[in-house]
Amino acid sequence: MKNRIRLLTMLLLASISMNIHLSAQDTLWINTGEWHQSMDTMSVLRYNASAVFDTSNVALINPEETALLLTVINNDSQAHTFALDGLDNFGVEILPADTITFEVPPMAAGTYRYFSNNQRGTYLGLSGILKVGLNMPNQFHWNLSDCMPERMDSVDVEGELLDEEPYVPRYFSINSYTYPNTTLDTNGLVALNLGDSCTISIVNSGFMDHVLHFHGFHVKYLTTTIQSSRIGWIKDTVPVLQGEAITLLLVANQVGIYPVHNHNLIAVTNSGFYPGGMLTLINITP
């Protein structure tokens, strides 16, 4: 009942604010599904753009300084929260089979992380990218994650993390793809014509920091939610802290195919086998 009142309050505030700000709306479905990697099949959760399960969390796009009415539909058997960078957790649980609409206030241009911050959501993969006001014709995104199937099973089957073993992740993914399948992902594989530019929105949804190394290009930090002293830096190596969201600018100033990979070589393996994991390509054509 309290949630209903809160929802009505949020909707009322939203309708008032719509007279002041531009407003957009979008819908997220929390879906359950399976994620297959090498010899492992993992039960996972994803934020998708429809009631049909997709292995990648969908990237939301919203204009700059525009309120967003975001409806979240929970198709999971457990309650979830909804959190977003720069905002406190709204404190509202979305019960199983329930639907709640949140008002996301106008935000500055950049890349942000949205996520469920309870244990089930965190371990089973409810974490996505929100892009705000990136007015570029070419945009790519990399949602980084690492996982240990035993921990996911523990959370899924036992209802909480009971596995006391040290954290030894077995898979390292970009948009839920591991190399070589990262090269099939049109959101992640950077494909440009010579002379074009693009933004790359990166979120670290995993349980450890990740460092990306670019071959062929130096990229410019446009925004970040954590290491703000780096904004404006132009580098070929980009550390992405756990939970951080970064916007990079890449200028395609030379032709060719170049790798981008995690500098920690453990993270470019699948189940211990190299090459795999967080490795994708930049393909610049004449």
Ligand SMILES: [Cu+2]
């Ligand atoms: Cu390298």
